Amino acid sequence: xxxxxxxxxxxxxxxxxxxxxxxxxxxxxxxxxxxxxxxxxxxxxxxxxxxxxxxxxxxxxxxxxxx
Numbered sequence: 729x730x731x732x733x734x735x736x737x738x739x740x741x742x743x744x745x746x747x748x749x750x751x752x753x754x755x756x757x758x759x760x761x762x763x764x765x766x767x768x769x770x771x772x773x774x775x776x777x778x779x780x781x782x783x784x785x786x787x788x789x790x791x792x793x794x795x
Contacts, residue, residue, distance in 0.1 A: 738792050739767035742781065745788035756780060766795075 735743060746752040749760045756777070765771040773781070778795055785792040 733764065735764070735767040738785070738790070738795070739763070741790055742785045742788075742792065745785070745790060755784065 733749075734740070735749075743749050743752040743763065746755055749763050753760045753763045762771070766773050773795070781795060782792050
């Protein structure tokens, strides 16, 4: 059995609001591993992508100001 992958806050709330990592990744047009890398700060998002992720979070009623 594989160990479940966890994401740090606020990423957990964001991806859960969209039904999981796969659904969220599809929504923004990237792979699941890219979402993982962003969440764990292994790669940087562009400023435009950061704004889009925050916009999507707010659209689901989440109070996210920074990632």
